[in-house]
Amino acid sequence: MIRLDPITRDRLTRFQGIRRGWWSALILMALIAFTLVAELFVNSRALIVHYDGEWYFPTYGAVIPGTTFGEEYAYETNYKLLQKRFADEGSGNWVLMPPVPFDPYEINSYAGEFPPHAPNFDRGHYLGTDIAGRDVTARLVYGFRIAIWFSIALLASTYVIGIILGCLMGYRGGWFDLIVQRLIEVWSNVPFLYIIMIVASIVTPDFGMLVFLMVIFGWMGMTWYMRTATYKEVSRDYVMAAKALGASDWRIITTHILPNTVSVIVTFIPFSVAGGITALTALDYLGFGLPPPTPSWGELLKQGTDRLDAAWIVTSVVTGLVLVLVMVTFVGEAIREAFDPRRLTRYE
Amino acid sequence: MSVLDVSELSVGFASEQGILEVISDLSLSIAPGETLGLVGESGCGKSLTATAIMGLLPKPHGQILGGDIRLLGESLLTSTEAERRQHRGQDMAMVFQEPMTALNPVQPVGRQLAEIYQIHRPNWSTSQIQSRIVSNLKAVGIQDPESRLSAYPHELSGGMRQRIMIAMALSLEPKLLICDEPTTALDVTIQAQVLDLIRNLTREHGTAVLFITHDLGVIAELADRVCVMYGGQRCEERDVEALFRAPLHPYTQGLLDSIPRLDHSPRTRLQTIDGQVPQAGQFPAGCRFRQRCTRASAECEATPPFVDGVACFHPRETHHA
Numbered sequence: 235m236i237r238l239d240p241i242t243r244d245r246l247t248r249f250q251g252i253r254r255g256w257w258s259a260l261i262l263m264a265l266i267a268f269t270l271v272a273e274l275f276v277n278s279r280a281l282i283v284h285y286d287g288e289w290y291f292p293t294y295g296a297v298i299p300g301t302t303f304g305e306e307y308a309y310e311t312n313y314k315l316l317q318k319r320f321a322d323e324g325s326g327n328w329v330l331m332p333p334v335p336f337d338p339y340e341i342n343s344y345a346g347e348f349p350p351h352a353p354n355f356d357r358g359h360y361l362g363t364d365i366a367g368r369d370v371t372a373r374l375v376y377g378f379r380i381a382i383w384f385s386i387a388l389l390a391s392t393y394v395i396g397i398i399l400g401c402l403m404g405y406r407g408g409w410f411d412l413i414v415q416r417l418i419e420v421w422s423n424v425p426f427l428y429i430i431m432i433v434a435s436i437v438t439p440d441f442g443m444l445v446f447l448m449v450i451f452g453w454m455g456m457t458w459y460m461r462t463a464t465y466k467e468v469s470r471d472y473v474m475a476a477k478a479l480g481a482s483d484w485r486i487i488t489t490h491i492l493p494n495t496v497s498v499i500v501t502f503i504p505f506s507v508a509g510g511i512t513a514l515t516a517l518d519y520l521g522f523g524l525p526p527p528t529p530s531w532g533e534l535l536k537q538g539t540d541r542l543d544a545a546w547i548v549t550s551v552v553t554g555l556v557l558v559l560v561m562v563t564f565v566g567e568a569i570r571e572a573f574d575p576r577r578l579t580r581y582e
Numbered sequence: 583m584s585v586l587d588v589s590e591l592s593v594g595f596a597s598e599q600g601i602l603e604v605i606s607d608l609s610l611s612i613a614p615g616e617t618l619g620l621v622g623e624s625g626c627g628k629s630l631t632a633t634a635i636m637g638l639l640p641k642p643h644g645q646i647l648g649g650d651i652r653l654l655g656e657s658l659l660t661s662t663e664a665e666r667r668q669h670r671g672q673d674m675a676m677v678f679q680e681p682m683t684a685l686n687p688v689q690p691v692g693r694q695l696a697e698i699y700q701i702h703r704p705n706w707s708t709s710q711i712q713s714r715i716v717s718n719l720k721a722v723g724i725q726d727p728e729s730r731l732s733a734y735p736h737e738l739s740g741g742m743r744q745r746i747m748i749a750m751a752l753s754l755e756p757k758l759l760i761c762d763e764p765t766t767a768l769d770v771t772i773q774a775q776v777l778d779l780i781r782n783l784t785r786e787h788g789t790a791v792l793f794i795t796h797d798l799g800v801i802a803e804l805a806d807r808v809c810v811m812y813g814g815q816r817c818e819e820r821d822v823e824a825l826f827r828a829p830l831h832p833y834t835q836g837l838l839d840s841i842p843r844l845d846h847s848p849r850t851r852l853q854t855i856d857g858q859v860p861q862a863g864q865f866p867a868g869c870r871f872r873q874r875c876t877r878a879s880a881e882c883e884a885t886p887p888f889v890d891g892v893a894c895f896h897p898r899e900t901h902h903a
Binding site: 239240241242407408470471472474475476477478479480481482485489490493494496 | 636638641642667668669670671672675676678680683684685686687688689690697698701702734736737747750751
């Protein structure tokens with residue numbers, strides 16, 4: 235069990251005391267956890283099928299062909315139709331569908347109507363469909379899942395690079411620091427959007443590729459902050475005292491400097507998350523992000539602004555975006571406030 | 583054989599005007615069990631001497647320009663960084679001025695006390711280390727040491743923190759202990775306790791001590807010999823009693839005269855030394871003190887040799903109460 239030092243404990247208590255930040259953090263955590271099991275709530279596959287005394291749980295696992303349930307086709311079972319058939323037969327067989335019984339890729343067509351379909355509770359399209367007839371709720375949920383995990387992956391990779399490189403720069407100083415500083419300055423001036431456009435015109439970027447590209451052009455920020463934080467810690471007496479005990483550089487960095495820079499790192503996390511989400515949304519909006527038909531908020535936003543008559547599209551995606559970003563910002567604000575050194579100084 | 587032998591050490595700092603020599607031709611030696619007091623005004627190079635001995639000069643600006651530092655006969659300047667790391671903590675250790683900042687604020691002191699054993703005794707078990715730490719803390723007079731291990735530095739008093747720093751420095755019974763103004767940040771009553779502690783523990787183990795301070799009272803209490811530094815140079819080095827009874831160098835005399843004394847009649851003006859310490863790099867040639875010295879003559883434009891414990895062309899025994 236990690237024992238928290240009292241300063242961190244105080245900060246946590248203070249963070250919990252800032253109600254809206256704390257609640258936003260809880261809700262966001264819940265949402266992120268929810269995306270891990272989104273298939274159980276938003277899916278065209280049934281949760282449970284009871285057929286001829288057998289139990290089936292199709293959500294996770296291999297495709298179950300229609301023939302398994304006595305359908306004529308051998309491709310994946312259409313559980314919505316199966317549910318209707320079982321209900322009509324009244325044979326004791328039944329299907330339990332998730333609350334939103336749609337796949338984000340599934341194109342729903344209704345006779346005599348052209349998509350986008352307006353919200354319709356009987357059909358289960360709580361937020362309507364997009365211009366291709368795909369359920370907006372499903373696309374929002376899965377779009378959020380991609381955006382948030384994209385953000386987290388981006389954050390993790392840029393922070394790993396930034397922390398390692400920034401620490402080295404601050405700790406070693408001298409020529410190494412000087413050269414990397416100039417490199418960062420030069421690199422920061424590469425126009426990121428052009429590079430993305432060029433790359434996107436040559437290859438279709440997938441998730442990993444896009445994260446990679448964003449990391450390549452986005453590692454500098456954290457490096458900069460970590461460099462400064464390390465510089466500050468290196469000049470403190472306890473580092474000198476550790477050296478006087480014979481501690482190696484590695485030991486000093488890992489056991490003394492890093493734990494003392496945690497507050498810098500933590501304070502930046504929410505802002506990086508918000509930055510990651512907006513970056514992906516913007517790229518998708520411009521069409522340089524993940525290729526269609528990947529569910530994405532940027533692509534939904536594009537559709538929505540193109541088809542303002544189908545107001546449910548733009549309304550849902552803007553609401554989603556605003557809610558998430560506002561919550562992330564609340565968390566960031568609360569963390570910043572809780573970690574504010576002016577309120578809890580331990581220097582004497 | 584002496585524990586520490588510093589011979590003709592010169593230390594410089596790289597600056598925009600070139601290399602500034604801040605310590606020049608400093609020689610010191612300390613025998614086992616002996617305590618050498620190093621005295622001087624702020625900026626005279628006392629603390630820098632300590633960092634140079636520990637091999638912790640601020641990089642990349644601090645440089646050793648000449649001379650040698652020998653610990654137990656082995657030169658520290660020609661050894662590798664790994665060898666020097668082996669010496670630090672094990673053969674020589676240091677107690678810092680400010681125990682609050684010299685302890686890591688986010689680690690319980692128990693973990694920081696264990697660090698030296700993890701570094702130098704990697705095959706010791708946790709419980710072995712734990713019991714050593716507890717006995718070390720008892721030795722520095724900390725009551726109920728087991729419960730203190732989980733405390734964080736800011737939860738302890740200044741005296742307690744300095745006791746912990748001393749326990750840490752003496753963990754592996756080093757041959758040389760460097761104390762860089764260890765009592766300056768403490769209350770006077772705690773100062774005396776900490777000084778007693780340093781004296782008793784080092785006498786017990788025959789540790790050589792380099793005690794850096796600007797407080798002559800502390801020196802009189804603790805040191806066997808005193809070395810007075812001015813402007814990066816040694817101006818007088820003698821037995822503590824001889825020096826306090828009859829200082830030879832005009833600077834030492836000035837220092838002793840400027841201490842307030844109880845036998846002065848009330849409202850006596852305190853003696854001061856006229857002038858200021860010049861900045862590094864702007865010292866006059868020859869005797870560095872000559873511009874402030876009442877005894878200076880044309881002779882002093884040459885560097886005075888260090889003879890019979892004093893570096894001055896006209897040493898004079900001035901009896902001092």
